Amino acid sequence: MLIVDDDAHLRKLVRTYAELEDFQCTEAEDAEGAVRNTEQTEFDIVILDVMMPGTDGFEALSRIREHSQVPVIMLTARSEEYDKLFGFNLGADDYVSKPFSPKELMARVNAVLKRTGNAAGATLRFGDFCIQTAERLVKAGDRTISLPPKEFDLLVKLAHNEHIVLKREQLLESVWGYEYYGDTRTVDTHIKSLREHLGEYRRLIQTVWGVGYKFEYKES
Numbered sequence: 001m002l003i004v005d006d007d008a009h010l011r012k013l014v015r016t017y018a019e020l021e022d023f024q025c026t027e028a029e030d031a032e033g034a035v036r037n038t039e040q041t042e043f044d045i046v047i048l049d050v051m052m053p054g055t056d057g058f059e060a061l062s063r064i065r066e067h068s069q070v071p072v073i074m075l076t077a078r079s080e081e082y083d084k085l086f087g088f089n090l091g092a093d094d095y096v097s098k099p100f101s102p103k104e105l106m107a108r109v110n111a112v113l114k115r116t117g118n119a120a121g122a123t124l125r126f127g128d129f130c131i132q133t134a135e136r137l138v139k140a141g142d143r144t145i146s147l148p149p150k151e152f153d154l155l156v157k158l159a160h161n162e163h164i165v166l167k168r169e170q171l172l173e174s175v176w177g178y179e180y181y182g183d184t185r186t187v188d189t190h191i192k193s194l195r196e197h198l199g200e201y202r203r204l205i206q207t208v209w210g211v212g213y214k215f216e217y218k219e220s
Helices: 008-020 031-040 057-064 081-090 102-116 149-160 168-176 185-204
Strands: 002-004 026-028 046-049 072-076 094-097 123-126 129-132 137-140 143-146 205-208 212-215
Touching: 002 008, 002 031, 008 102, 008 168, 026 031, 031 046, 031 057, 046 057, 057 072, 057 081, 072 081, 072 102, 094 102, 123 149, 129 149, 137 185, 143 185, 149 168, 149 185, 149 212, 168 185, 168 212, 185 205, 185 212
Parallel strands: 002 026, 002 046, 046 072, 072 094
Antiparallel strands: 123 129, 129 137, 137 143, 205 212
């Protein structure tokens, strides 16, 4: 996900909620950054503010559409019908008016991804290691691994954030939910069991001592 807004606090807020839903996030503070990032990287979706200093979101969207059909949700403090129609004509997929609920924004993100057929995470591939999220199966070489629910959710969370160190507290929040107030050693216990199930592919999950864990795939 690419989050584009000149307000750093808002970008952080959106990123926090997006990462809880397993999105890998990139931030940009202006239209130029939005265009440059979409030229260099394929994103599942772009959250794009309309009102930014200099070039506005409408111009950014117009330029993005010259090279990409990535789904775009516009953020706007203006509610005029003309603005929305103008954005839709440029290729916007949805609008969210400020101030907004982060949970509503994520619901709209998921709805747009489902509608456009870009829903992320159907299959995650790392060489001959494959995670099939719909079937909740893992294929490792010539083996098919069926994992317990929490171990599978942990694996998906880590794989979606490849190369990123996730703290134990982050994993508790995203996999067990905010209502879970257990000891962070619960994460360690499940990681240990997950590694045992993965066998020789256990190396994909690396411990970052004193912090947490990360998923790291390296081509041999």
